[in-house]
Amino acid sequence: MQVGRRGFLRIAAAVLLLTASLILPAGAGGPVTITFWHGMSGVLNPAIDELTNDFNKLNPGIVVNAQYQGTYGTLNQKLVAAVAAGSPPTITQLFPNWADQLIQAKAIVPMENFIKGPDGLSAEELSDIFPILRQESTFNGVMWTMPFNKSLYILFYNEDLFKQNNLKPPATWDDLLNVSKALTKEEGGRTTRYGFVVRPTTDYFLLMLITNGGDFLKPGGKEVAFNSPAGVEGLQFLIDLVQKHKVAYVLNAFADADFAAGKVAMYLVTNPGLAFARAAVAGRFEIGIAPIPYKKSRATLLSGTDVAIMAKAVPEQQVAAWKFIKFVTGTTATTRWFMKTFYMPVRRSARDSTLARVYLQQNPEHRAGLDSLAVARTAPNIAEWQEIRDIIQEAVEEAVLGKKTAKQALDDAAVKANKLLSQRK
């Protein structure tokens, strides 16, 4: 075989091109690399890695790097710093009130662009996502983020203790008080076990507020409504459990340790807390789960984060990011995510899938959480909510520690919060 001068040049050019395409990254046909920042540590980290690996195997053209960035607080700080320095990731986990700020700064792109795009979701697929979750991802009528690891507050109780005392998990505030009375134990003038524990946090109060028919903001969203009679009564209820009835104590740490030691029979926590409670209890008793006890209306508080695509990413990365998000929030992935981490599945079809049903038959305690989803409420998804949470926290501390009456503390907090809201553009 003879190769002429020209032929040789052609071959050389082809070889060069081939080598170049192997060396040069994206753009020359190589895989698109995207980064995904998250705050999932402990048992949650492997669960994220598994999802990512599955996706990478199924999509040879895309490489997703899932990167743990610390607690949510640190994630938020890193995210803002990275946006400021122009080096954000492609995808990030984020709370709704962070999203509000990032939208204002044009740092993220609307999820809706992709949902309605060529590789998008049908109307059916979209409405399959629980409405409350979609609502929390929607800002001014546009869906900017996608619900990913959503949780809600539930009540954990020591099932063995309840059985021994012939008690049923509390459905209402009155039940909570009565059960707590029954389970509080005194020995030699010293309480060795409490029925319930009060963490002086924003969320403990907000749960009382909404199960008492109260609301976060007044209609129109210009002023807060948490200092309503419903809120005052809710906060007073927590205080009474501690001070008047002496069936609960105040704790400034996770309650799982005391729960495991048998020092408290019930506490409020979000779904992923189960993995930690189980590790702490170490099989000494069964953990029961019930919806949050209510007074006027059944309700619970939605928690957990969504995911968003950053505006700085190049179009190919954004498309790849959407593909990844579509995958992890798809029926199969969200079902498995639920069973691994106890976060809520984000789709109805996932909740009703055979896999989930079989799982629920074997683990009926998870029903309480899933059922609560129908009555879940979302805190306002505005940037100011971050600081308002701290303002409420301080009011709760003031009231629980007896520095102010519940009403006074909440009224003072409302003044501060309203001032913040009035500055909102």
Place this chain on the structure above:
Amino acid sequence: MIPRVPSRRVRRLLENLEAYAFLLPAIVVLGVFHLFPIVFAFFISLLKWNMIDPVRPYVGLANYVQALQDDKFRTALGNTTYYAFVSVGLAIPLALFFAVLLNRKLRGMSWYRTAFFIPHVTSLAAAAMVWHWLYNPDQFGLLNYLLDKVGIPPQRWLLDPLQAMPAIIAVSIWSSLGRDIVIFLAGLQSISQDYYEAAQIDGANNWQLFRHVTWPLLSPTTYFILIISMIGAFKIFALPLFLTGGGPISKTLTIVYSIYQQGFQYFRMGYASAQAYTLFAIIFLITMLQRRVLAHRVHYDI
């Protein structure tokens, strides 16, 4: 030929150049990563900036005015001052007491010394996790368990508005005691034995020895510890961050915590920087004041 001796001026210039060459690595690193950010922060303190908004209006001294009128910031100022004076006021006599004990030529002294120093080398993040546990409120925490053994009712520690700051002060003393002891020991060992012998011949007792020999001759060391402790104390942040989150009811909210909150939680960078500069001014004034009031009482001539 005799080499020409460079003129005095040239020699001075050369020595200057050589000195700057020696300083160059330090100046580059400190300039880029320590000094520049401080200057940068000053300009930021004149802006309204949330870090990610491209619009960052110039507001002059408005952030400083806001800081002085802000109840939260004033609370932080009060808390920090309380922390600084009480923690330094307790730590120094305590460290001196142990240093004097450890300065005796007895067996096992180096073991004690090492034990006291261990907390200082432990990461505060790790130590705080253990302390948080010790301070668990009600009768379930380990400290309360121990109190219960001696018949004292359980305390709420970090949850109690009055006890939270003292509890933090206790951890901070625990953590810095070893360092102060070592510095004091160094100071004690540099006092010539002759002074003691002379005083003993005059019939001085132990207290008189301490009062008239040790204390004055140790004053440079005491002064040094006082200055660095005060600067450090006004910058207190890690302990409230890890132990209390600034609570309860902002009772452990310190100035740097407030800076962190405004800057990294609410993303008011301009305002946070203004608070930082206010803190700088306070530390600067206090350091100068200490120099004014105390420097002439320090006996450097040993």
Place this chain on the structure above:
Amino acid sequence: MARTLTLPATQIRAPGRRVALKNTLVHLVLLASVVVVLLPYYLMISTSLKPIQEIFTDPFKWLPSRLAWENYVDAWNHAPFGRYFLNSTFISVTETLGVLVTSALAGYAFSRMRFWGREVFFVIFLGTLMVPGEVQLVPNYITIVRLGWLNTYYALIIPWLASVFGIFFMRQFFATIPQELQDAATMDGASHWTFLWRVVVPLSKPAFITVGLLSFLGSWNALTWPLIVTNTPEMRPIMVGLLSFSNEWGTQPRLLMAAATFSVAPILVLFFILQRYFIQGIARAGIKF
């Protein structure tokens, strides 16, 4: 043993009962204080060795029923601690060496050279100590991104290669070296450079150990900066690994305490070996302000 035996009996008796009593009292006070100081470590280590069922018990258990070494295995596998250890070691060692060199050079210049602006530079350097480090985070992060150093060892090491404290300390220490030595060296035609490395450095071992140890410690215990400038586990140091045990959902004390124990241990060992020089270093520097 042999030495005590050779002491004349009178000398042992000489101090008398009062002194012996006093010494015992000193020991008692110190021993009690040390017990209090070390209590948190007892809690840390005993928890790290308790079987899972014994961690949260009422009443508190002082001793584990058996030593649960599996806690250490679980903690070690909870995050890539092997990699974290390597990173921490590399970062801390490099940083410490760098700090020693820059501090020695600058400390020498400040203590033994005359140059324009000496006082001004020194005051500015000391002034940086009065500004909280948090202020520097954002500008430094932006600088690191501009330099393209994000998630590299450069970002972790270079900003900390000079230390104001180190410079200050070296300056104090070098000032104690007699001027005659320098005069003699100058007569022999030695330059500042030669004098520094041939005479000053060998005479300043305690100072180097003191500054080195403190710098190593600061680097090993650093938390915020490494977390901000790294994105992947491959680049992260040990303290960031500890952080992965604290989160928004619950506590894992047995793992946390095991990890805290093995991440604090190297520093303790190092201090134990070097502590003698450490105190000498501080003593010789004869700190003045």
